[in-house]
Structures are given as C-alpha cells and as structure tokens.
Amino acid sequence: MKRILVVGAGGQIGTELVPHLQKLYGKDNVIGADLKDLQVEKLREGGIGEKLDATDANAFADLVKKYKVDSIFNLVALLSATGEKMPELAWKLNMGALLNSLNIAKEFKCSVFTPSSIGAFGSSTPHYKTPQDTVMRPNTIYGVCKVAGELLSDYYFTRFGVDTRSVRFPGIISNGAQPGGGTTDYAVEVFYEIIKDGHHYTCEVPQDSYMDMMYMPDALKAVTDLMEADPARLIHRNSFNIASMSFCPKELFEAIKKRIPDASFDYDIDPVKAAISASWPDIMDDSCAREEWGWKPEWGMEAVVDDMLAAVRKKSVK
Numbered sequence: 001m002k003r004i005l006v007v008g009a010g011g012q013i014g015t016e017l018v019p020h021l022q023k024l025y026g027k028d029n030v031i032g033a034d035l036k037d038l039q040v041e042k043l044r045e046g047g048i049g050e051k052l053d054a055t056d057a058n059a060f061a062d063l064v065k066k067y068k069v070d071s072i073f074n075l076v077a078l079l080s081a082t083g084e085k086m087p088e089l090a091w092k093l094n095m096g097a098l099l100n101s102l103n104i105a106k107e108f109k110c111s112v113f114t115p116s117s118i119g120a121f122g123s124s125t126p127h128y129k130t131p132q133d134t135v136m137r138p139n140t141i142y143g144v145c146k147v148a149g150e151l152l153s154d155y156y157f158t159r160f161g162v163d164t165r166s167v168r169f170p171g172i173i174s175n176g177a178q179p180g181g182g183t184t185d186y187a188v189e190v191f192y193e194i195i196k197d198g199h200h201y202t203c204e205v206p207q208d209s210y211m212d213m214m215y216m217p218d219a220l221k222a223v224t225d226l227m228e229a230d231p232a233r234l235i236h237r238n239s240f241n242i243a244s245m246s247f248c249p250k251e252l253f254e255a256i257k258k259r260i261p262d263a264s265f266d267y268d269i270d271p272v273k274a275a276i277s278a279s280w281p282d283i284m285d286d287s288c289a290r291e292e293w294g295w296k297p298e299w300g301m302e303a304v305v306d307d308m309l310a311a312v313r314k315k316s317v318k
C-alpha cells in the first residue's frame with residue numbers, strides 16, 4: 001500500500017484509522033473522504049480531506065485518479081440500529097458504496113478493505129465460539145448487506161483478481177468520534193454518561209446480552225496487519241472473524257462501579273436492539289485470523305475500562 005483512500009473517513013473508525021495510516025504510510029499518502037462537510041473540514045485539519053459521495057461512481061473514480069490511489073478503505077455504511085429505521089436506504093448506501101469501491105478497484109488495480117461485522121451472523125448461527133465458516137442468515141438489513149458484501153468481495157477476487165480483504169469487526173470501543181448508530185454503542189456511551197454529574201447510565205441492551213467487543217487500537221492493528229499480510233498465506237479473505245473480549249452490560253457496569261462506587265445503572269430496553277443483540281454471536285472463534293495472518297489482540301475489558309475512563313475524563317475537562 002502506497003497511496004490510500006479512506007471513504008467514510010469521518011466516522012467512528014475512520015477518524016482514528018486515518019491518523020493510524022498516516023503514521024505508517026506518511027501524511028501525504030492518505031486521503032480521507034466523507035459526505036459531510038464538517039467531517040471533511042476535520043480531515044483537512046489533520047491531512048488531506050475531500051468531500052465525496054461514495055455512491056457517485058464518477059466522483060469516486062476521479063479521486064482515485066487524482067491521487068493515484070492503490071488501496072481503497074471503504075467505511076461507508078448505515079449501521080445496524082439506524083439501518084432498521086431505514087432499510088431501503090441502508091441497502092442502497094451500503095451496497096452502492098461497496099460496488100463502486102470494487103468496480104473502481106478493478107479498473108485502477110487497487111486493493112480493497114471493507115469491514116464486515118458480527119452483524120453478518122443471525123439467530124441460527126452457533127453463538128458460542130462462532131466458527132469462521134458457518135450458517136450466516138442475519139435478521140437485519142445491516143447483516144444482509146454484510147453477508148452480500150462478503151460474497152461480492154470474494155467474487156471480485158476470484159472472478160477479476162481484485163485484492164479484497166476484510167474482517168468481521170466486533171463492537172468497537174473508542175474515545176474519538178462517537179459511534180454511529182450500532183447495537184454495541186452502549187459500551188462507548190456509558191463512559192461519557194457515567195462521568196457526568198449524577199454518574200448514571202440507562203442502558204437499552206439487556207443486561208445479560210453477551211457480544212464480542214474490541215478496543216480501537218486492536219481494531220486498527222487488525223486492519224493494517226491484514227492488508228499487509230502475505231497473500232499466499234490467506235485461505236480466507238472476506239471476511240475474517242477477529243475477537244478480543246466478550247462481555248455483557250452487567251459485567252461492564254460492574255467493572256465501572258469498582259472504579260466509580262456511586263455509579264448507578266438501569267435499563268430501558270429497546271426491543272430492536274434487544275432482538276439484534278440476541279441474534280449475534282456471544283463470542284467468535286478467530287483461529288483462522290490467528291493462523292493465516294498472525295492476529296493477536298492486546299486489550300481486555302479491565303484495561304479498556306481504565307483507559308476509557310481516563311481518556312473520557314480528560315476530554316470532559318478540556
């Protein structure tokens with residue numbers, strides 16, 4: 001990878017992936033693009049920022065040509081909870097941005113990274129140690145797009161030789177940009193709410209709902225390690241299970257309460273989020289990622305709680 005275009009760069013993952021890529025490949029070799037003006041302004045403060053609607057194939061191709069891009073990181077998506085409110089838009093946006101990424105990559109000989117998700121699985125998937133290759137019949141439009149996207153990306157690799165690679169991200173915990181409407185967002189929101197006066201958080205996900213989670217530094221490392229991996233070692237491509245920790249709201253809140261004794265929690269369950277979280281894996285088996293490209297996470301829940309509380313406190317006094 002020498003020149004990288006990140007589309008959907010102004011969101012939760014992009015705002016941290018762009019500086020991570022800049023550190024590895026140089027500021028002038030990473031172009032961040034987003035639909036929203038405010039996000040583009042922020043990208044311009046830290047490097048190269050461009051306004052782009054990723055569903056506009058011509059504008060997308062023009063950017064790839066302008067910057068002589070050889071790698072496309074496509075982060076554009078409506079996430080799981082928001083997608084259920086606008087299923088048709090979710091399909092058009094998620095698949096439209098992906099199809100453009102793949103066609104442009106084919107034309108300009110780029111590699112493509114598009115994240116999949118734990119949302120690609122559904123109720124009929126084994127929930128404990130979910131295998132790499134297993135039943136994938138998701139119950140959400142987000143999941144339908146992720147499964148279709150995985151298949152389409154593999155198709156572009158086998159049919160046209162496009163170097164497509166992907167991971168199934170767990171819920172990502174971070175302290176940069178706020179999460180964009182997913183079912184695992186509670187594991188970020190709680191840190192911001194709990195340090196406010198009152199130290200209280202109301203959770204919309206059931207207390208005993210286990211889901212895979214990952215801290216942003218591990219997620220970023222996964223992306224670049226996979227994209228730099230020796231292709232000869234890759235048996236899979238789209239998309240690898242990656243895991244680092246699995247917990248339920250109750251366990252996370254107990255860990256927070258150990259550090260903030262007057263913290264209090266209650267539940268006002270969102271039926272959509274409850275149904276989605278119940279359909280997703282409790283914990284994935286990531287042995288293929290470990291064997292094929294050396295995946296090894298560094299962060300567990302207790303360390304994440306310490307780091308998140310410190311980072312969010314620091315932000316709140318600025």
Ligand SMILES: NC(=O)c1ccc[n+]([C@@H]2O[C@H](COP(=O)([O-])OP(=O)(O)OC[C@H]3O[C@@H](n4cnc5c(N)ncnc54)[C@H](O)[C@@H]3O)[C@@H](O)[C@H]2O)c1
Nearest residue numbers: 008010011012013035053054075077115117169171172180
């Ligand atoms: N955050 C997570 O916990 C998580 C977990 C699993 C998978 N993922 C996947 O990772 C990717 C990025 O997720 P995220 O959390 O950063 O999402 P996000 O919602 O925070 O960011 C998406 C960005 O895309 C931009 N965008 C929307 N429409 C666009 C368009 N037409 N053209 C260009 N930009 C557009 C938005 O302005 C936003 O900045 C998605 O594919 C998502 O499914 C995320």
